[in-house]
Amino acid sequence: MENKLRFGVFGGGSWGTALVKMLSENQNKVGWYMRNDSAIRHILKEGHNPNYLSSVEFDVDQLNLSHNIDQIVEASDVLIFAIPSAFLDGELKNLHVNLKDKIIFSAIKGIVPESGLIVGEHFHNQYDIPFENIGVITGPCHAEEVALERLSYLTIACADANNAKLVAQGLKSDYIRTKISDDIIGTEYAAMLKNIYAIAAGIAHGLGYGDNFQSVLMSNAVREMKRFIDRVYKMKRNINNSAYLGDLLVTGYSTFSRNRLFGNMIGKGYTVKSAMMEMNMVAEGYYATKSAHLLMDKLEKKSKTPIINAVYQVLYKEKSPKKVFEKLTDKLD
Structure with missing residues (x-):
């Protein structure tokens, strides 16, 4: 009909x-x-x-x-x-x-x-x-x-x-x-954040980290997502629902994910510019990383988002992905 x-x-x-x-x-x-x-x-x-x-x-x-x-x-x-x-x-x-x-x-x-x-x-x-x-x-x-x-x-x-x-x-x-x-605000922030975490998953893959680390990364990512969204707009929500956790998982793991592909290229040594040129597609997580990092910095909650901070250091401060992720591994549990 x-x-x-x-x-x-x-x-x-x-x-x-x-x-x-x-x-x-x-x-x-x-x-x-x-x-x-x-x-x-x-x-x-x-x-x-x-x-x-x-x-x-x-x-x-x-x-x-x-x-x-x-x-x-x-x-x-x-x-x-x-x-x-x-x-x-x-x-x-x-x-x-x-x-x-x-x-x-x-x-x-x-x-x-x-x-x-x-x-x-x-x-x-x-x-x-x-x-x-x-x-x-x-x-x-x-x-x-x-x-x-x-x-x-x-x-x-x-x-x-x-x-x-x-x-x-x-x-x-x-x-x-x-x-x-x-939950219009929470679902939209989750849709934005999952692209950042997919870039992190791609960087990790490009650096040679295996499935065991990826599972820990995604587990920490969903908890970090919850802290971020609750800080921006607190209401009753189940972060394990499909709109949050499900969208995060498919974007972090799928071969169709352009953000994961972008991160994978960065992990393998591509510059941001060269990765974007080769993909010929927009990786939304690149722009979202800067905005998310600045927002948490403004709210003085940057210590609560170590994965976002790590991706920001790699993409915007041109830090070594290998060194940044070595430090990140000590902040995950």
Whole structure:
């Protein structure tokens, strides 16, 4: 049954492509904004994204594609943003349509560098969107497995339970299970933090640490995640739920994880710049590491986040991954 709300997805990457695929299972029409005009022309002609998840075939009659962000905003009731956090503010500067009365969901796992805020807080502070009209879409769910229609799970978080249910209904299918949550701040911070820990797991792998150490690293990471989120926004939550622990594990261990791949390259001796150039993809955890470290420093809680601190030293202070992780091993239990 079609959801009566009109959905628009913003972002032409792998996760944006996966979201359009999921929505297409339930909607007669899905809005899709991407800035790459040649990719739009290719999709309209060939029925698939030439750059990301190219195996996914679309019925182009279901798609309202445009490189004009205003057009897709005007045509949509629910706006789902899947633009990398480092580029979100720049894209929004092209917007000339009022976002008032729109329901905005973030599928972005990162911090907006210009404001230092998670995406939901950025929309609330910069665009006066009430929190009840802001939500988060989190995993554990890799875009590549959505493309393969492997059973996956999403958590839809929003202060307004009805908005969460409507978006959950729009995304669910035979291969997508959805659940709702009211922990919008916690789930969004968890989605950001797990990328940092995935970089740590990748660095460890690149340095030659084995599965025994990785298990200790992930065990410490989930406890560190809990301390971080509780310090930023304390409420009753079970950190072992899928939106927190599950998303952390899949990002830390999966071969599909770009953040783990990025960390693995750093551990093997690549510079940050060379790793990013070779990947040709955005590792959200790189930007999140700086924001998370600065926030804990400001709150004078840096001693509570040794894994984040270690990744920060490697990525931003150009410290030796080998020496930094040797010190980190003494801080884990």
